[in-house]
Amino acid sequence: MYNVRKINNDLYWIGGNDRRLALFENIHPIPEGVSYNSYVLVDEKSVLFDTVDWSIARTFLDNLDHVLGGKPLDYMVINHVEPDHAASINEIILRYPKVKIISMDKAFMFMRQFDFDIDSVENIVVEPGETIKFGKHEVAFVDAPMVHWPEAMVSFDLTDGTLFAADAFGSFGALDGRIFNDEVDFDRDWIDSARRYYTNIVGKYGPHVQDLLRRASGLEIKTICPLHGPVWRNNLGYILDKYDKWSSYTPEEEGVLIIYGTMYGGTEVAAESLGRRLAERGVTNIKMYDVSKTDNSYLIADAFKYSHIVLASVTYNLNIYPPMEDFIRHMIMLNLQKRTMAVIENGSWAPQAGDKIRKLLDEMRHMNVLTDEVLINSTMKEGNRHEMDVLADSIVESFKKDKQ
Numbered sequence: 001m002y003n004v005r006k007i008n009n010d011l012y013w014i015g016g017n018d019r020r021l022a023l024f025e026n027i028h029p030i031p032e033g034v035s036y037n038s039y040v041l042v043d044e045k046s047v048l049f050d051t052v053d054w055s056i057a058r059t060f061l062d063n064l065d066h067v068l069g070g071k072p073l074d075y076m077v078i079n080h081v082e083p084d085h086a087a088s089i090n091e092i093i094l095r096y097p098k099v100k101i102i103s104m105d106k107a108f109m110f111m112r113q114f115d116f117d118i119d120s121v122e123n124i125v126v127e128p129g130e131t132i133k134f135g136k137h138e139v140a141f142v143d144a145p146m147v148h149w150p151e152a153m154v155s156f157d158l159t160d161g162t163l164f165a166a167d168a169f170g171s172f173g174a175l176d177g178r179i180f181n182d183e184v185d186f187d188r189d190w191i192d193s194a195r196r197y198y199t200n201i202v203g204k205y206g207p208h209v210q211d212l213l214r215r216a217s218g219l220e221i222k223t224i225c226p227l228h229g230p231v232w233r234n235n236l237g238y239i240l241d242k243y244d245k246w247s248s249y250t251p252e253e254e255g256v257l258i259i260y261g262t263m264y265g266g267t268e269v270a271a272e273s274l275g276r277r278l279a280e281r282g283v284t285n286i287k288m289y290d291v292s293k294t295d296n297s298y299l300i301a302d303a304f305k306y307s308h309i310v311l312a313s314v315t316y317n318l319n320i321y322p323p324m325e326d327f328i329r330h331m332i333m334l335n336l337q338k339r340t341m342a343v344i345e346n347g348s349w350a351p352q353a354g355d356k357i358r359k360l361l362d363e364m365r366h367m368n369v370l371t372d373e374v375l376i377n378s379t380m381k382e383g384n385r386h387e388m389d390v391l392a393d394s395i396v397e398s399f400k401k402d403k404q
């Protein structure tokens with residue numbers, strides 16, 4: 001049942017796809033599925049780079065067996081111990097009992113913690129920057145802490161310029177036989193999944209990703225082999241630029257993301273009336289969501305994409321509407337910063353949402369929170385129309401300031 005693809009001279013993709021899993025990390029919906037990529041280098045020695053999630057172990061093992069053609073596996077490099085990649089370590093050890101594992105100190109500690117049976121085989125502990133020759137290929141091992149876990153490292157094949165990037169440069173979405181970025185229309189079909197993957201999975205660790213990007217800029221990278229999604233073999237500047245923006249919390253687009261929480265529609269009408277006012281003032285890059293309707297992971301992805309975020313919330317038992325609070329707490333957890341924010345609140349007898357949202361926004365770094373207050377009592381009133389005009393003007397004004 002094998003299904004492998006050749007990447008370049010001696011390197012093969014031997015991963016697979018899961019289209020049945022509903023929630024990645026049991027939290028993020030993945031209607032588009034997910035791929036778990038694994039790679040094997042066949043030189044004088046054979047080297048496996050990471051394993052796969054348990055769900056696709058069968059295909060992965062058949063793939064590996066096919067590429068090795070009956071020969072034993074010599075080395076297994078573990079770049080990342082999270083079980084979506086490391087789950088099949090034991091199975092590899094069972095089938096190839098002479099395999100030597102290459103990784104860094106902390107990763108070995110994690111492998112023991114996760115009960116992988118690594119002490120039955122030889123462990124080669126590499127230091128950051130150390131290289132090993134496997135024949136004509138020499139591979140350097142570079143620590144990449146917190147991209148996306150503390151033990152993470154990346155491996156760089158100095159001979160071919162191939163970067164085994166662990167969770168960096170990954171994307172949600174199952175592969176359909178096309179595994180290279182130039183075989184798909186990435187900017188049309190993949191970028192939203194890539195952004196949703198990065199922002200929700202690695203988004204919190206921007207400074208660590210920045211550090212990795214800085215170090216990678218000194219390397220002559222020709223191919224990027226991530227653990228999820230397409231392999232990059234040309235136009236690397238495109239994805240490096242996206243990663244630079246996402247990890248420095250720089251908006252990709254000047255535009256307004258409007259997220260509202262409503263029970264009976266009053267707050268929705270208010271959000272739409274702001275959208276209309278912005279459009280009338282020439283701001284047409286607008287995206288609007290009902291916070292109860294759209295999963296958080298999509299909202300987070302767009303929060304990283306747009307420069308302005310408007311939060312419109314009802315008061316719910318003297319609090320922020322819970323789905324809205326959940327979204328705000330996710331933004332805080334993921335360290336989102338450098339946005340212009342505005343708040344609209346609704347309450348029928350004791351409005352509290354506005355103050356409470358502003359308090360939460362205070363916890364975030366480099367946020368420009370507009371001071372304009374829009375308080376709606378159940379439904380928009382005449383006075384609100386004026387407040388909404390003022391808010392729309394303020395947003396337009398802040399765009400002008402951003403451009404200066």
Ligand SMILES: Cc1cc2nc3c(=O)[nH]c(=O)nc-3n(C[C@H](O)[C@H](O)[C@H](O)COP(=O)(O)O)c2cc1C
Binds near residue numbers: 265319347
């Ligand atoms: C369960 C529940 C609790 C609410 N708690 C408050 C509250 O504590 N203070 C308040 O001013 N309004 C409260 N409201 C009213 C709503 O905040 C809101 O004003 C009203 O539903 C109209 O907005 P909407 O049409 O966008 O839902 C509550 C409504 C519900 C259904």
Ligand SMILES: [Fe+2]
Binds near residue numbers: 082148149167
């Ligand atoms: Fe991970």
Ligand SMILES: [Fe+2]
Binds near residue numbers: 082084085167227228
């Ligand atoms: Fe992963």
